[in-house]
Amino acid sequence: MKIGILGAGSWGTALTVLLSDNGHDITVWSVDEKEIEMLDTKREHLTKLPGVKLPDSVRFTTDEQEVCKDAELLVMVVPSPFIRSTAKRVAPYITGAQTIVNVSKGIEDESLKTLTEVIHEEIPQCKVGVLSGPSHAEEVGKRMPTTVVAGAKDEKTALMIQDAFMNDYFRVYASPDVIGIELGGALKNVIALAAGVGDGLGCGDNAKAAIITRGIAEIIRLGTAMGGELETFAGLSGIGDLIVTCESKHSRNRKAGFLMGQGKTYKEAMDEVQMVVEGVYSAKAAYKLSQKYGVEMPIVSVVNRLLFEDLNAEEGMKMLLTRNRTSESTRLAWDNEQA
Numbered sequence: 001m002k003i004g005i006l007g008a009g010s011w012g013t014a015l016t017v018l019l020s021d022n023g024h025d026i027t028v029w030s031v032d033e034k035e036i037e038m039l040d041t042k043r044e045h046l047t048k049l050p051g052v053k054l055p056d057s058v059r060f061t062t063d064e065q066e067v068c069k070d071a072e073l074l075v076m077v078v079p080s081p082f083i084r085s086t087a088k089r090v091a092p093y094i095t096g097a098q099t100i101v102n103v104s105k106g107i108e109d110e111s112l113k114t115l116t117e118v119i120h121e122e123i124p125q126c127k128v129g130v131l132s133g134p135s136h137a138e139e140v141g142k143r144m145p146t147t148v149v150a151g152a153k154d155e156k157t158a159l160m161i162q163d164a165f166m167n168d169y170f171r172v173y174a175s176p177d178v179i180g181i182e183l184g185g186a187l188k189n190v191i192a193l194a195a196g197v198g199d200g201l202g203c204g205d206n207a208k209a210a211i212i213t214r215g216i217a218e219i220i221r222l223g224t225a226m227g228g229e230l231e232t233f234a235g236l237s238g239i240g241d242l243i244v245t246c247e248s249k250h251s252r253n254r255k256a257g258f259l260m261g262q263g264k265t266y267k268e269a270m271d272e273v274q275m276v277v278e279g280v281y282s283a284k285a286a287y288k289l290s291q292k293y294g295v296e297m298p299i300v301s302v303v304n305r306l307l308f309e310d311l312n313a314e315e316g317m318k319m320l321l322t323r324n325r326t327s328e329s330t331r332l333a334w335d336n337e338q339a
């Protein structure tokens with residue numbers, strides 16, 4: 001199959017390896033001429049995915065028309081703040097016969113829309129799906145075992161995406177729950193910032209487990225209120241992705257949080273990480289959505305205050321621990337008569 005990849009950072013590069021392994025004919029596009037020249041001449045992304053070699057068959061371009069021409073599938077893999085502008089750039093070259101799969105993770109800040117909603121708005125003529133889950137580029141680029149989930153509103157599109165990506169080191173499940181998959185992928189990044197802050201403060205495994213567990217509770221609360229399925233949040237793009245991002249040495253969001261826990265501002269942390277820290281972009285949107293849907297998200301709220309107000313890391317952690325006492329169960333009531 002002919003595939004165009006829109007974005008040539010670490011995830012775009014790792015997926016180029018994967019999709020080439022699957023025998024597809026790949027063209028990679030980036031807005032950045034220097035990045036395209038480096039990839040074309042060195043066959044490696046020297047800064048964002050060093051050590052991973054790209055096959056000679058892959059073509060590189062900065063031309064939107066070229067990457068879209070005859071591509072049955074386009075993979076959208078630019079950071080979330082650039083999804084709309086990239087969709088606008090390619091829209092004139094996309095026909096109703098083509099499919100776009102979004103593999104980026106975020107929520108648009110102003111509109112509070114998911115990324116497939118943004119793509120659909122800009123390119124209504126084509127089919128749009130999503131692929132998400134615990135999948136660091138550093139491991140996929142080395143062909144290490146990985147599982148993800150592909151979602152689309154119609155089964156044919158979901159199965160087409162599953163088929164294009166799946167191989168013996170990259171297992172792809174399929175699902176109709178597009179909103180659940182997207183919210184899991186976007187919200188886990190905000191929680192990972194908090195997990196990193198805990199690490200930076202020197203908190204231990206108990207605190208990490210608490211942030212992951214109470215974090216997924218927040219994701220489920222908002223995600224189900226917005227129409228996502230509980231099963232999805234218990235799956236690869238929910239708890240699966242949350243675990244990998246809160247625990248992995250590769251995680252950009254956890255690392256940015258770690259630096260903030262050590263006293264750096266989020267801008268200093270982002271400069272040091274040098275790759276996209278999506279949680280910073282999604283944090284405000286997640287908070288605004290929690291207000292809109294009337295659900296409590298204390299970790300998301302503290303992360304916003306750490307990022308955009310002058311709350312420091314220690315105060316933030318204390319604030320979470322000293323919230324009003326509450327129950328873990330939201331469904332069951334006490335049976336006081338039996339007691």
Ligand SMILES: NC(=O)C1=CN([C@@H]2O[C@H](COP(=O)(O)OP(=O)(O)OC[C@H]3O[C@@H](n4cnc5c(N)ncnc54)[C@H](OP(=O)(O)O)[C@@H]3O)[C@@H](O)[C@H]2O)C=CC1
Nearest residue numbers: 007008009010011012031032078082104105136137275276
């Ligand atoms: N890295 C990973 O392991 C994974 C990442 N993701 C998601 O994939 C998305 C991309 O992440 P990742 O590849 O890591 O990011 P990177 O920062 O490595 O790369 C992003 C790419 O987008 C390009 N870019 C920068 N500015 C613009 C712009 N204005 N318009 C269009 N393109 C631009 C970058 O160019 P330049 O290099 O010049 O900045 C680069 O090619 C994110 O949403 C992330 O959450 C999902 C799963 C795994």
Ligand SMILES: O=C(CO)COP(=O)(O)O
Nearest residue numbers: 133134135245251252253
């Ligand atoms: O989403 C990702 C892996 O699934 C990448 O984000 P992090 O690097 O912050 O974990």
